[in-house]
Amino acid sequence: MARLPIIVGFGGYNAAGRSSFHHGFRRMVIESLDEQSRLETLAGLGVMTGIIKGDNSGFISTEGDSLSLKDIESRFGKQILDATLIRRIEPSYFDVDATPWQQSLTLATDDGKTRFLLSRRQLPEVVPATWHVEDYSDTHVSITLADNVEVKVDSMRDMPVKSAGQLPSGFDPALLYNSRFHPRGLQMTIIGVSDALHSMGITWEEVVAAVKPDEIAVHAGSVMTQADEYGFGGMLQSRLKGTRVTAKQLPLGLNTMPADFINAYVLGNVGTTGAATGACATFLYNLKQGVESIQAGKARVAIVGSSEAPITPEIIDGFAAMSALGTFEGLKKLEGTDNPDLRRSSRPFGENCGFTIGESCQFVVLMDDALALELGAQIHGAVSDVFVNADGFKKSISAPGPGNFITLSKAVAAARQLVGDDGIRERSFIHAHGSSTPANRQTESELFHRVAEAFGIEHWPVAAVKAYVGHSIGPASGDQVVSALGSFHYGLIPGIKTIDKVADDVYAERLDISVQDIRKQGLDVAFINSKGFGGNNATGVVLSPEVAKRMMQKRYGDEAMAQHAARSQAVEARAEAYEQRALHGQFDVIYSFGEKLMDDSQLGITDATLSVPGWDHAIEYPKDTRYQDMV
Structure with a gap:
């Protein structure tokens, strides 16, 4: 059954x-x-x-x-x-009318004269082949572009949903x-x-x-x-x-x-x-x-x-x-x-x-x-x-x-x-x-x-x-x-x-x-x-x-269900007590970080059972008869 x-x-x-x-x-x-x-x-x-x-x-x-x-x-x-x-959708998630995204841009050179300054700290480890780098100061370098370059800039766009x-x-x-x-x-x-x-x-x-x-x-x-x-x-x-x-x-x-x-x-x-x-x-x-x-x-x-x-x-x-x-x-x-x-x-x-x-x-x-x-x-x-x-x-x-x-x-x-x-x-x-x-x-x-x-x-x-x-x-x-x-x-x-x-x-x-x-x-x-x-x-x-x-x-049977009904009265009362607390904003969240930790050395291991600290009953190893006719 x-x-x-x-x-x-x-x-x-x-x-x-x-x-x-x-x-x-x-x-x-x-x-x-x-x-x-x-x-x-x-x-x-x-x-x-x-x-x-x-x-x-x-x-x-x-x-x-x-x-x-x-x-x-x-x-x-x-x-x-x-x-x-x-x-x-509320702003605490994101702005549906102006959702952040990265817009790709192609920066074209102007007769080989496109030039900008960049912090030495931000200089890529592998410098693009189209960049000509020259010293500018102790903190910055000067970059001259020999060809177009792809960049991304922060932008916004409308979310259709x-x-x-x-x-x-x-x-x-x-x-x-x-x-x-x-x-x-x-x-x-x-x-x-x-x-x-x-x-x-x-x-x-x-x-x-x-x-x-x-x-x-x-x-x-x-x-x-x-x-x-x-x-x-x-x-x-x-x-x-x-x-x-x-x-x-x-x-x-x-x-x-x-x-x-x-x-x-x-x-x-x-x-x-x-x-x-x-x-x-x-x-x-x-x-x-x-x-x-x-x-x-x-x-x-x-x-x-x-x-x-x-x-x-x-x-x-x-x-x-x-x-x-x-x-x-x-x-x-x-x-x-x-x-x-x-x-x-x-x-x-x-x-x-x-x-x-x-x-x-x-x-x-x-x-x-x-x-x-x-x-x-x-x-x-x-x-x-x-x-x-x-x-x-x-x-x-x-x-x-x-x-x-x-x-x-x-x-x-x-x-x-x-x-x-x-x-x-x-x-x-x-x-x-x-x-x-x-x-x-x-x-x-x-x-x-x-x-x-x-x-x-x-x-x-x-x-x-x-x-x-x-x-x-x-x-x-x-x-x-x-x-x-x-x-x-x-x-x-x-x-x-x-x-x-x-x-x-x-x-x-x-x-x-x-x-x-x-x-x-x-x-x-x-x-x-x-x-x-x-x-x-x-x-x-x-x-x-x-x-x-x-x-x-x-x-x-009827007697067992009657006993259950009697026991459940206290259970329902405790549940109702939580309901009243939650109704008034006390949600009693359970979160036990770093608490009640188990010590593996306290496990009780025998050839028939395994006991775990904090548990009244031991784990019993299964008696497997599924393949009895094959061994």
Whole structure:
């Protein structure tokens, strides 16, 4: 019997805000929330953005006067909402109207008389053949050009892409811990996984005490590496800028670093680790690793996630050169105006012109069902399967193929065995990749239509959260997963509110693609779909908390579930205490640099076990019978 991977905690940050306790989800459906949830969502975002402040006594304005929740909405509500979701790229990233670049110039000689002075310190080690160098002074030399010379000068140019899904305005991960020289993607890793761990309501020490050192797995990574000045971006720019590479830019730039940072500076993990990369399906690739390690009994706890900070001129230039991103000119044509609404840049399944890039960090904590029961863990849902398939031969690396038909069909068939025909036909929904490109709206909707037809599904609700937070590349399917958990909790499926109507070429006959939030209680399963460049297709099956509990009850019985419910009261209370601290701006970021270091000499090594300092249980060497009939 396979162990069921239970989601016992989740957290992170994207353009909608903090993920734990469904805050980011609530921002996306804020028009449909009850008053208390709406007001608390605004308050939490207000503190994150610095528009208001929070302390133990409540909320205050930046001027110091006390604020009620209704005061926050009436006085600052619009300002808070405007500071979230997709919007014009802010100057703290770069100036989209005057983005720095190096312009190449050819300096021509004027009858061989072109002459200039140069500091001796700046004289190249290898002097160009067309330069005639003469002494001028103790500090300078005189250069006469014998021919044309190519030079580069600092310049500016307009960026055709002007919007992105940025973290809430004013929220700076670097200020939440000692983040010196950390690329932004790794800063987001630290704060995102901290949020997920605190959301559990179970301390990490309690988890460590319950399992063996090699029963914890961490699977997390990024796709675009760490591309800012503190990672690969700075390293690759250094020669062109005439600066020196630092000792940290290469190692911190690696796309495996999110997992490495979690192990080394958050958990102190000595178990399994790894970073699977699958373009836009990267979060699901890592989720597959974590799910399968728990199902096989190789891990009892798995931290799964991804972090990406791709809002840089270089990455935007790259996607724009592929005609993949929605440009300002493209949006002007769509809206028939010179001043298009940049907050509606991403328009899945509507008339669109390309995707909108975003940044995000998303993490889930998985436990096997027995451990979740033992520790009284919260049950936010379960992940029964993640399917991954390639596209086969392709005429274009970015073109779709048959792989996604395979992953979604297998996912629906697998879910049907758990929730029945009624479960997939009446109580399931899809979280579409929904990238907002003209090609995607046709190919993905055709995929949904044909699978729905095969399984007898007539009105399949479709969500596409990239309409709100943009396309965060690696963590994109993580954005979808945490949103799906919100739908289970609130009975709301986010509508695609950035479109006026579904495009005419969308296969919508069997789909429910709404421009308003869909109210649907009793949801059983969410299908998380992702289509990545290069044929990296993945579909995950996320089960609702009710389905997960029902399955656990059948396996363990009523008495065991009653005991779990009793234990979980204290767990939920501790989680709620963190929620209140975070709501008021205390995010409790975990970062242990140079602390709790292990002494290798204290390892206890025998021929049967290996004990690790700080762990209650020893590692037991596996008894391998796989090849017994061959030896």
